[in-house]
Amino acid sequence: MAGGTDWFKESFRGEYDRANAAVGRFNLALFGKTGVGKSTLVNAIFGEEVARTGIGAPVTKGSHLYLDKIGFLGLVDTQGLEVGKDNKEILSELDKAMREMRRLPLSEQLHVAWYCVRGMDRRFEDSEAAFIRRLVEIGLPVVLVLTQVPVRDGEYHPDAVELARIIETQRLPLAGGRPFLTNAREDPFSGAEAHGLQDVLDATFRVAPEGVQAALVAAQKIDHDRKAQEAQRLIATAAASAGAAAASPIPFSDAAMLVPIQLGMMAKIAQIYSVTFDRAALMAIASTTAATTAGRATFTGLLKMVPGAGTLAGGLVGAGVASTFTYAMGQAWVVVCQRAATGSFGGLGRALDSDAVKEAFTEEFKRRLHIRRGDRQSV
Numbered sequence: 001m002a003g004g005t006d007w008f009k010e011s012f013r014g015e016y017d018r019a020n021a022a023v024g025r026f027n028l029a030l031f032g033k034t035g036v037g038k039s040t041l042v043n044a045i046f047g048e049e050v051a052r053t054g055i056g057a058p059v060t061k062g063s064h065l066y067l068d069k070i071g072f073l074g075l076v077d078t079q080g081l082e083v084g085k086d087n088k089e090i091l092s093e094l095d096k097a098m099r100e101m102r103r104l105p106l107s108e109q110l111h112v113a114w115y116c117v118r119g120m121d122r123r124f125e126d127s128e129a130a131f132i133r134r135l136v137e138i139g140l141p142v143v144l145v146l147t148q149v150p151v152r153d154g155e156y157h158p159d160a161v162e163l164a165r166i167i168e169t170q171r172l173p174l175a176g177g178r179p180f181l182t183n184a185r186e187d188p189f190s191g192a193e194a195h196g197l198q199d200v201l202d203a204t205f206r207v208a209p210e211g212v213q214a215a216l217v218a219a220q221k222i223d224h225d226r227k228a229q230e231a232q233r234l235i236a237t238a239a240a241s242a243g244a245a246a247a248s249p250i251p252f253s254d255a256a257m258l259v260p261i262q263l264g265m266m267a268k269i270a271q272i273y274s275v276t277f278d279r280a281a282l283m284a285i286a287s288t289t290a291a292t293t294a295g296r297a298t299f300t301g302l303l304k305m306v307p308g309a310g311t312l313a314g315g316l317v318g319a320g321v322a323s324t325f326t327y328a329m330g331q332a333w334v335v336v337c338q339r340a341a342t343g344s345f346g347g348l349g350r351a352l353d354s355d356a357v358k359e360a361f362t363e364e365f366k367r368r369l370h371i372r373r374g375d376r377q378s379v
């Protein structure tokens with residue numbers, strides 16, 4: 001249809017913005033002496049682009065605490081004050097900031113702190129223990145990370161093990177109950193591997209408020225299972241909504257009423273995989289036109305591929321077809337988003353390979369419809 005792409009983009013924009021607002025932001029405070037590997041750790045878990053940003057804004061007026069917003073992640077660190085030297089000032093500013101933030105929406109508050117100590121330092125000062133206790137008192141759960149810990153044959157370096165033991169004798173109120181030994185970056189020269197990152201992330205998930213879990217799922221880049229689970233949850237919800245919308249069968253010509261449900265689902269899944277709006281919109285256009293020719297006929301055209309539904313052209317769409325269709329669309333879209341996230345269809349800054357998107361979508365879409373053949377009841 002004329003202007004079909006504009007209409008589509010407009011609708012998708014609405015859904016995308018809504019999904020973005022709903023996901024919110026996970027805000028992480030980073031502490032630890034200079035050079036221990038805070039940035040390296042964050043980059044390893046949240047992706048390289050985090051490193052290249054940098055200048056945030058003070059969390060409150062005149063504060064040395066800076067908030068840097070990078071998509072679904074907010075990073076707070078201290079600038080102009082040094083952990084270890086200026087602990088008192090940092091804590092008093094943080095205390096004040098935490099209080100002020102309590103009046104703000106959850107996504108504007110601070111949620112978790114990572115306190116980093118170099119694993120080979122063999123020293124953990126009383127002032128560090130006091131600092132961590134105070135963070136918890138102020139209301140920040142603390143994940144204690146030992147950084148740059150070498151591993152050989154599955155064993156941690158004894159110095160790091162000893163440091164962890166010393167820390168444990170302090171009985172600090174740590175998230176996960178213990179320090180986490182990590183190495184954030186592999187080192188081909190020494191053969192050192194990255195390790196421990198998933199444990200840090202898991203501990204963070206356990207203490208992050210319920211309302212920012214989705215943001216954390218979307219922001220982190222290492223736990224693909226969590227992203228996939230969230231996507232499956234969204235697909236199940238959308239398929240159920242589509243089924244409910246067509247509970248009393250709707251005329252085939254009105255099947256477009258299911259489109260917002262499907263676009264909403266696609267927008268939310270795109271967020272999980274950090275696909276930007278422009279790219280997601282192009283991918284969605286390529287995907288939904290994959291097996292059809294014209295804009296609004298998208299749905300009708302694809303529906304013909306639902307086993308049994310082809311004979312219904314001009315007839316009614318019921319719950320079975322509506323949910324099956326939405327489900328298959330969701331599964332195909334997840335595959336497209338996963339591949340987009342790994343640069344399959346042309347990397348960042350490169351043009352989208354629409355044909356490859358179409359192909360990937362169609363293949364998975366057909367496969368899913370086929371699998372669900374036996375599931376359909378009433379149409």
Ligand SMILES: Nc1nc2c(ncn2[C@@H]2O[C@H](COP(=O)(O)OP(=O)(O)OP(=O)(O)O)[C@@H](O)[C@H]2O)c(=O)[nH]1
Binds near residue numbers: 032
């Ligand atoms: N191999 C390896 N090198 C690391 C690791 N973590 C940090 N490094 C190196 O240690 C140096 C300091 O790391 P950063 O991540 O910049 O430390 P930081 O705590 O952010 O430092 P400041 O921002 O200056 O406070 C860099 O040269 C990193 O490459 C790690 O896990 N493995």
Ligand SMILES: [Mg+2]
Binds near residue numbers: 038039040
């Ligand atoms: Mg840094």
